[in-house]
Amino acid sequence: xxxxxxxxxxxxxxxxxxxxRVVFEQHLATCQTCEQEVRELRETAARLADAVSxxxxxxxxxxxxxxxxxxxQLPPTLAxxxxxxxxxxxxxxxxxxxxTTAAAALLVIAVxxxxxxxxxxxxxxxSTAENDRIKAVLLAPDVQTHTATAAGVGSGTxxxxxxxxxxxxxxxxxxxxxxxRTYQLWVIDSGHARSAGLLGTGGQxxWVIDSGxxxxxxxxxxxxPRGGSPQPTSTPVLLVDLA
Amino acid sequence: MPLTGPRxxxxxxxxxxxxxxxxxxxxxxxxxxxxxxxxxRAFEAFYGQVAGSxxxxxxxxxxxxxxSEEVTQEVLVEVWxxxxxxxxxxxxxxxxxxxxxxxxxxxxxxxxxSAVDRDDRAGRDARQPAYDEVAELVESRLEQEQVxxxxxxxxxxxxxxxxxxxxxxYTYREVAELLDVPLGTVKTRLRDGLIRLRDYLGVEV
Numbered sequence: 001x002x003x004x005x006x007x008x009x010x011x012x013x014x015x016x017x018x019x020x021r022v023v024f025e026q027h028l029a030t031c032q033t034c035e036q037e038v039r040e041l042r043e044t045a046a047r048l049a050d051a052v053s054x055x056x057x058x059x060x061x062x063x064x065x066x067x068x069x070x071x072x073q074l075p076p077t078l079a080x081x082x083x084x085x086x087x088x089x090x091x092x093x094x095x096x097x098x099x100t101t102a103a104a105a106l107l108v109i110a111v112x113x114x115x116x117x118x119x120x121x122x123x124x125x126x127s128t129a130e131n132d133r134i135k136a137v138l139l140a141p142d143v144q145t146h147t148a149t150a151a152g153v154g155s156g157t158x159x160x161x162x163x164x165x166x167x168x169x170x171x172x173x174x175x176x177x178x179x180x181r182t183y184q185l186w187v188i189d190s191g192h193a194r195s196a197g198l199l200g201t202g203g204q205x206x207w208v209i210d211s212g213x214x215x216x217x218x219x220x221x222x223x224x225p226r227g228g229s230p231q232p233t234s235t236p237v238l239l240v241d242l243a
Numbered sequence: 244m245p246l247t248g249p250r251x252x253x254x255x256x257x258x259x260x261x262x263x264x265x266x267x268x269x270x271x272x273x274x275x276x277x278x279x280x281x282x283x284r285a286f287e288a289f290y291g292q293v294a295g296s297x298x299x300x301x302x303x304x305x306x307x308x309x310x311s312e313e314v315t316q317e318v319l320v321e322v323w324x325x326x327x328x329x330x331x332x333x334x335x336x337x338x339x340x341x342x343x344x345x346x347x348x349x350x351x352x353x354x355x356x357s358a359v360d361r362d363d364r365a366g367r368d369a370r371q372p373a374y375d376e377v378a379e380l381v382e383s384r385l386e387q388e389q390v391x392x393x394x395x396x397x398x399x400x401x402x403x404x405x406x407x408x409x410x411x412x413y414t415y416r417e418v419a420e421l422l423d424v425p426l427g428t429v430k431t432r433l434r435d436g437l438i439r440l441r442d443y444l445g446v447e448v
Contacts, residue, residue, distance in 0.1 A: 042334055046341045050296045052410070053298075
C-alpha cells in the first residue's frame with residue numbers, strides 16, 4: 001500500500017472522501033514518516049487560512065460567549081492525562097501511545113463519519129470494557145475498512161481486524177425508524193444470517209461484532225419489529241460487503 | 244476525576260492571574276491548556292487570535308455569510324468543549340482549530356449538497372463555481388503578501404489543486420473532475436504543492 005504515502009497532501013488539505021480518510025488514518029497511526037509530513041502540511045494549510053482572515057463581527061463573539069457559558073467541557077481522557085504527565089512526546093511510548101492511538105483512531109473515525117465525536121467520547125468515558133473491545137479491533141495490525149452507503153438509509157462502515165475475529169460497525173445519520181421497529185445487524189455467511197445485535201431506531205451507532213466473522217461475506221442491516229427477529233424478515237437496507 | 248471545591252477554586256484563581264497577565268501574549272497552544280481548565284479569559288484571548296482565520300476560511304468554502312458565522316460559532320464552541328482533548332504532539336493549536344473549521348465547513352456544504360443531489364444531478368451544476376471564481380475570490384482578498392507570493396511559486400496545476408481543495412472545499416476526486424486530470428495526478432500535485440509552500444513559507448513543526 002505504498003500509494004498511501006502520496007495521500008498526505010490530500011489528507012492535509014482535507015480533500016479525501018470519508019472512506020478514504022478512514023483508511024488513511026489507519027495508516028497514519030502506524031507510519032511515522034507520513035505522520036510527520038501530515039503535521040507539517042497541516043501547519044502549511046493553516047497558513048493558507050490565515051491569509052484569508054477577515055475581521056469577525058462583534059456580535060459573533062457575543063454569541064460564542066453566551067454559548068460557552070452553558071456548554072459543559074469534556075474532561076481529559078485517561079490517555080491525555082498520562083501523556084501530559086510524561087511530557088510532550090510521551091505519547092510515542094508504550095502503552096500511552098497505544099491508548100492515544102486508539103482514542104485518536106476512534107475520534108478520527110467518528111469525525112470522518114460526521115458528528116459521532118461526542119457519542120464516542122462519551123463512550124470512552126463511560127464504558128471501559130467496551131472501549132477495550134473497540135480498541136482491540138482498531139489496534140489489530142491489519143485492520144480493514146469496508147463502507148457501504150444506501151440512498152435514503154445512511155452509510156455504515158465495518159472496521160474489521162485482519163483475522164476477522166471481531167469488527168466495529170459504525171454508522172452515522174441512519175434514517176430514523178418508528179419506535180415500534182428496530183435496526184438489526186446481521187453477519188452474513190454463505191447466505192446464512194446470524195444476528196449481531198439490535199441497534200435501535202437509527203441515528204448514530206457504534207457496535208462491536210465479536211463473533212462469527214471469520215469467512216463471513218457481508219454485514220447487513222435490516223429493519224425488524226422492536227425486539228428483533230431470529231432471522232431477517234426482509235432484505236437488508238444496507239449491506240457492507242467484506243470481500 | 245474533577246478537582247474538589249477549594250482546590251479547584253484556588254487553581255482557577257491562579258490561572259486567572261496567569262491569563263490576565265499573559266493572555267493576549269500567550270500562544271494559542273498555551274491558551275488551550277488554560278481553556279481546558281475552564282478559563283474564559285484565556286478563551287477570549289484565543290478567540291481573538293483565531294476567529295478571523297476561522298471565519299475567513301469557512302467563508303471561502305460555505306460562501307453564505309450568515310451560515311459561515313454559524314459554522315465559525317460552532318467551531319469555537321467546540322474548541323471550548325473539547326480543549327482537553329487537544330494533543331500538542333499532533334500539531335499546533337492553530338492547525339487543530341483550522342482543520343476542524345475546514346471539516347465543518349465542508350460538512351455544511353456537503354449536507355446542503357446531498358439534499359440537492361437527491362432530486363437530480365442539478366446539484367452538481369449548482370456547485371460548479373469552477374476554478375476561476377474561487378481563484379479570483381482568493382487572489383483578490385489574500386491579505387498576506389507572503390502567502391500570495393508563495394502561491395505564485397507553484398506550478399499552475401499545483402496552485403489550482405491546492406486552491407480548489409483547500410479554499411474550495413472540494414475532494415481530490417472532484418478536483419480531478421473539475422480540472423480534467425487523473426486522480427493520481429491531483430493527489431501528487433496536492434502533496435508536492437503543499438510541500439513547496441511549506442518550504443517557501445519556512446513552516447516548521
